[in-house]
Amino acid sequence: MSQTIVCSSCSKGDLTNTKHFRSVESPKYVLCEECFETEEHEHKMFIDDMEDCQHQEILRSHFSDSIGENYKRVFERYWSRPCIGEFDSEHKLVYLSYLEIYYRSLLVAEKLYPYIKDQIQPGSTTFVFVSSPNCVEWVFAEYGCSFLGLILVPVHHSSNIAKIKNLLSQTYPSIIIASSEIVGKFEKAIKEYNEALVDKKEKEKKQEEKRIPTPTILVINKSDFGKIPQEKLSKFTKQLNQGNKESKGKGKSKNRLFLDPNSAKTKFMFKEIETLSQKYIIKRSDEEIFTITFTSGSTGNPKGVFFTNSVWKNRCLKFYKSGFPIVAFFWSSFMESLERVGLIRLLYSGGRIALSSGINYMLEELAISRPTGFTATPRIFDMVYSQYHFDFEMGMKKIGKGDHNKVKELQERLRKEYSKRFGDRLQFLATTGAPINKKTFAFLKETYPCKILDSFGSTEAGSLFINNAIIDPSVEVKLIDCVPLGYYAPNYGEICVKTSEMFSGYWKNEKANKESFTKDGYYRTGDIGQLVLNEKTKKQEIIMIDRIKSICKLSQGVYITPNYLEGVFEKSLLIDQIYVDVSSKYSFLVAVVVLNRKYIDENSIEISERMILNELIEIGKLNKLESFEVPKAIYIERNIKFSIENEMLTVTGKLKRLQCKKRYKAEIETLYDQIEDEISQSTEDKNGALEDQESGNKSIDQIIQKILNCKELIKTKSCYELGGDSITLLNMGSYLKKHYNIYVPNHLLYSPIKELIQFVENKLSNKKDETNIDQGEVNYKDDLIFPSKFIVLMNSQPIYPNIFLTGSTGFLGIHLLYQLLLIKSVQNIYCLVRSKGVDDGKQQLWNRFLNNFVNLQENDNNNNLKQAEILFNTKVKIIPGNLEKEKFGMDNDSFTKLANELNLIFHIGANVNMMYPYSILKGPNVDGTKTIIELSLTNQVLKGKIPIHYTSTISVIPKDHPDIENFMEDSDPLTVEPKLTTGYGQTKWVSEALLEKAKKEYNLQILIWRVSSIFCSTKTGFLNDRDFLFIILHGFIYMKSVPKNLLQNQWDLLPVDTCAQIMTYLAFNKPKECFKQKCLHLANPYKLKFHEIIDGLNDGNDFGIKELEFSKFRSALDNSLNTKNPLKAFHTYFQYDKNNIVKRKKRHLDTTKLINLLDNKVKIPKIDKMVMDKYASYIKYYLSNLEK
Structure with a gap:
């Protein structure tokens, strides 16, 4: 209910529906008509600026169906008030x-x-x-x-x-x-x-x-x-x-x-x-x-x-609810429908409007007109914030940075000055037209003692949201899937609305009309948003993410929002305007920069491209931008500014991206070529391989026996059966290649030793080195057949939300187990462990847990070991078994009972070994996957469908695959039989094919997680000591050197704890979105050059790893093969041939969908100094234990 209005002079009763006058300068001061007509009055200072203030409800109740009639009634109701004002030649505000x-x-x-x-x-x-x-x-x-x-x-x-x-x-x-x-x-x-x-043919007759x-x-x-x-x-x-001569002098008012x-x-x-x-x-x-x-x-x-x-009438029939007086300042062009509607709404409310003379006079005119509210695009407020920042920097130069009290005084003084820039009647500031920069928004809140509103609307749909809240209850909002960007309803997606203010259509543009509406009549705004519940109001709100057309993708698959980046970089005192160009052909950005000539000239600064690039880098660090979000090259525009007149800006001050791209096409292409050339030059290998000619005098038997470290060489058994693991066998293969120039196919290392000796002796006698020998036949077609016994065996009811986890003793598996322990809804985690029994398996798993979290010190989020042990003992249930065996070695009843208790499967387990052939790895990796599918189908509680999360590998992608350098999550390595060189990659390829087949034939919910390179834990620095990266880094530390031409190689290292967090977050928070995906890639979008890893190890540590030319490094490696050098197992990899890790073809997994699904809920960290320090600390701990 509205408050009763009482005369401030005579206290006459309710004046709401009778004629009364209110002071513009003191809105609480009200006079009835009789007191207003009084000649003498003690409050003359208030009377001089009074307005006839009939209640707006009178006008509202008299509105008609005709827009023209409504305008007429508005003008007649408020006829005596000031309406619209302009600034005259002397810059005085004159109202009509x-x-x-x-x-x-x-x-x-x-x-x-x-x-x-x-x-x-x-x-x-x-x-x-x-x-x-x-x-x-x-x-x-x-x-x-x-x-x-x-x-x-x-x-x-x-x-x-x-x-x-x-x-x-x-x-x-x-x-x-x-x-x-x-x-x-x-x-x-x-x-x-x-x-x-004019039709040329009929020009003469019918022109x-x-x-x-x-x-x-x-x-x-x-x-x-x-x-x-x-x-x-x-x-x-x-x-x-x-x-009427007597009228002169009559009427004191x-x-x-x-x-x-x-x-x-x-x-x-x-x-x-x-x-x-x-x-x-x-x-x-x-x-x-x-x-x-x-x-x-x-x-x-x-x-x-x-x-x-x-529709226009509905848009305009909304009165401004701000208190009296209503004074507005209009600067944006009347060609904007929102500006025209705003004007009419103000007039309907009896307000007055000052028209700006232009943006150059805006701040001066705002101070003169003293509006009660001001609405502008973010660029206007960015401009004010930049000016404040400029004034602050100038003030800091005078007082220096050491005196904190003076700095605080400077801030307070500037904020006080700027708080008056928009006049002293301000009730609200509102931003509209685009998302506002967070720092600018914070500046407005800290500086102006009024409401700060972030509004959202569009020409087509009108005003929709203010500070994320829906303005009008009649506005209907829904989100729909935006598949290209990986946003899925109901929580995320493109914002669609229905409202009485909705536009009537696009004029003569049926295509746009069809594309802009859903089948059920919702308008597609083209903006991505998130639907959230406001805990205070218990109402749904919309958080704006960005415009679909504003989001661009780089070649590595990461998405960029150039509008946001431009707003960030324009905070620089050196930069007035900037256009950031994004191309999906390249992995980096370039930009066109317009300099801030005023600041540069006043401070006599010598400008160069390098200086501006360094400025962008510093701003990027200050605003925590990713490295790929900072332009790598710039073109400095020294002749013009972007403006409406030269078609570079829209009428609302937005950058016309297409026009900028077109205008600077030649300069932009030159920038891209320049950076591409630099990248190519820096990554070019300049070192050749050395041929090794050393040979030994030992017999093959003795060599094998020494490498295996066994007392008796049983030639009917394989090296694998005599205790050799993959690293041992890799050492053997390297030794034979090194000393006898013989390449031994992997499958022979797993055959009876007598066959291996015979092969070597034949090669020595023939003096030939045939390296292209098949690794043994892999029967893909037979292995892709499901057994006919996949049937549902029994029916029961679920008791608890239960998880089945394989590979829990592995590096990723143990971290995934830890994340599952922290989820309150998970009550039982069934872990498949190769053990003698339940107690043995549980002890084995706990020991592995302690080993992985040996350095854990943090207590946040229940991370301490004591709490972890309680969770472990409460939730973990050991299933003794083996992936290679039928039903994991369980009997039918136990297998079926397990199946009916499960809600979700994480199949992480596999024999991860790059040296074993397909025949050795088929059991755990292929047959084990078939058993997982059988387990899912045996469950009847979930209608025979236990959802499966399966971890695969980058190794399923053949090295000659056309998309290998940017392998998308939708790309398919299964279209043809693979030309894979490792048994591990082959078994994983077959497993992926089996799972795809199961999805189609049995309608299973399956998500494949394709893993690239897993790095140490960000919490403990722990890295699996059998991991390839761990071994070569250990080797470089041992040798205190690294080959120089390896340093430019890029790695997409993803910390193991981040991997586990990603998998559990999406599995439990976005199951629907997960199973819509064919595959998600577990890789770090923030690539790391190898020299950054080495620099991280050297920084603050005493490892002393130095760069060596390849030839010198290879010589040092050759001289250390008889020592404990971890790299001796990888001796053959450091050669200039197809197996050389230095020259391997770049493999890159695109992570676009993964990043979009995570929506910043799980942060993917850069491998920065903090992570490298953790790893260095752990490797020191590891080396000290190794010495003991």
Whole structure:
């Protein structure tokens, strides 16, 4: 309920529905009509600026169905108030009253009428172009057209001839109202357009017939446009004074109101209006078109958004709810529909509006007009914040950084100064048109003692949200899947809305109309949002993420928001404007920079490209940007600024990306070529391989026995059966290659030793080195057949949410187990462990747990070992078994009972070994996967479908795959039989194929996690000592050297704890989205060059790893093969041949979908100094234990 209004002088009762006056300067000071008319009054200072303030409800209740009639009632209700003001030549703000705006708008209608009187018929579409900078004559034209029912089409005054011709082709006008400086452009555009329409074949006969009549052009700033006829006014004034001489001096209040009701001018306007309104206010039906507004075209060609009378009326019938007085400052062009609607809403509320003279005078004019609210795009507020930042930096130069008290005083003084920049009546500041930078938004909140509003809306849908909250309960909102960007409803997706303010359609653009609406009639805004519940209000809110068209992708699959980056970089004192270019062809950004000449000149700064690049890098670090978000090269634009006039900015100040890209096409391509050349040069290998000629005198038997470290060499058994693991066998293969120049196929290392000896002796006698020997036959087709016994065996009810986990003793598996322990809803984790029994398996698993978390010190999030032990003993259930055995070695009843208790399967277990052939790895890796599928199908509680999460490997991608350098998550390595060189990769390929087949044949829910390179834990620094990376880093530490040409290789190392966090977060928070994916890639999008790893190890440690030319490193390696050098097992890898890790072809897993699904809930860390210090600490611990 509204408060009772009481006279401040006589305390007269409720004045809500009676005539009363309120002070603009002191809104609580109210006078009834009698007290206001009193000649003497003690509060004269308040009386001088009073407004007739009838309650708005009176006006609201009298609104009609006609827009023209509503405008009329508004002007008549508030006739005596100041309405619209402009700054004169002396920069004083001069207002016109509502009555004068009304009258002069009717004069415009009277002027237009003769030109279109024959076209004013029900259903007619008579277009009128209006093109001018904001001025009061623009308002006359707006309302003059509205009174006559003409369709107003705003055209920005900076439009070029091509754009005008495009508008002519869609909405050919009968009248053009334009400012004098752009009339010539319209005349030329009309001429060119009409000539193009003439059919050349009939030019002579029908030229005049085919040419459309030339529109009438009225110049908006000519003396007769909307001006009061002075001769008529003078004559009326003379008659009035002669007939009413006694009126002079009567009415003491005539100077107290903005407009004196007894003046000759006022009475003259009232008399004229009575006649004009009867003739020139024409009612139109709700279905007829009211106006067409063309979009800015910042992301493509402008589209004509049209509104019917009904929709426009609904948009405008919203009163401003801010307290009295209502004073606004308009700077944005009236060609924006939101600006025009805002103007009408203010007038409906009885407010006053000051029109800006231009952006150069904005801050000065804001201080003069003292608005109660100000709305602008983020770029305007960014500009204010940048100026504040500039003033702060200048102040800091004077006082220095050491005196904290003076710094604080400077901040307080500047904030106080800036808090008055928008005047002293401010009730709110609102940003609209684009997402605002967080730092700018924080600056506004800290500086201005009023409401700070972040609003969202669009030309098509009107105002929708303020500070994430839905403004109007009648607005219907839903999210739909945005598959290309990986956003899925109901929590994330493209924002779609229904509202009574919805636009009526795109003019002559059926394609856009179809694309812009869902089948059930929701408008697709083109913005990505997140639906969240406000805990305080218990209402749904929308958090804006970004515009779909503003999100661009680099070649490595990561998404970039250039608009955001531009806002960040423009905070630099050296940069005025910046355009960041994004291309999916490249993995880096380039930019065009416009310098801040004022700052640079005032400080006599010598500018270079390197200086600007360094500035961008520093800003990137300060704002925690990723390295790929900082441009690698720039072009400095020294001649122009981006502006509306040169078509680089939209009318709302947004960058026209397509126009910028087109204008600087040559410069941008040069920048890309320049960086590509630098990358190619830096990664080019300059070292050749050395041929090894050393040979030994030992027998093959002795060599094998020594390497295996066994007392007796049983030749009927394989090296594998005699205790050799993959590293041992790799050592053997390297030794034979090194000393005998014999390449031994992997499968022979797992065959009986007598066959291996025979092979070597044959090679020595033949003196041949055939390296292209098959590793043994792999029967893919047979292994891809499911057994017919996959059937559902029994039925029972679930008891608890239970997880089945394989590979729990492995590096990733133990960290995944830890994450599962922390999830409250998980009550039982069944771990498959190769053990003698339950107790043995549990002890084995706990020992592995302690080994992996040996350095764990943090206590946050229940990370301490004591709490972990409690969770472990409560939740972990050991299943003794083996992946190689049928049903894991369990009997049918036990297998079936287990299946019926499960809710989810994580199949991590595998024999991870790059040396074993397919035949050795088939049991655990292929047959084990078949048993997992059988386990899922045996469950009847979940209708035979236990969801499966399966970890695969990058090794399933053949080295000759065409997409190997940017392998997408949708890419398929299964389309053809693989040409894989490792048994591990082969078994994983077959397993993926089995799972894909199971999805199709049994409709299973399956997600494949394809893993690249797993690195140490960010908490403990622990890295599996059998891991390839661990071994070579251990070797480099041992040798205190690293080959120089390895340093530029890139690694996508993902910490093991992050892997586990990602898998559990998505599995438990986004199961629906997960199983929509074919595969997700577990890889780090932030690539790391190998030299950064080495630098991280050297920094602050005593490892002393030095760079060596390849030849010198290889020589040092050769000389250390008889020592404990861990690299001796990988001796053959450091050669210039196809097995050389230095020259291996780049393999890169795209992680686009993964990153989008995570939506920053799990942060993927860079491998920075903190992580490397953790790893260095652990490796020191490892080496000290190794010595013991």
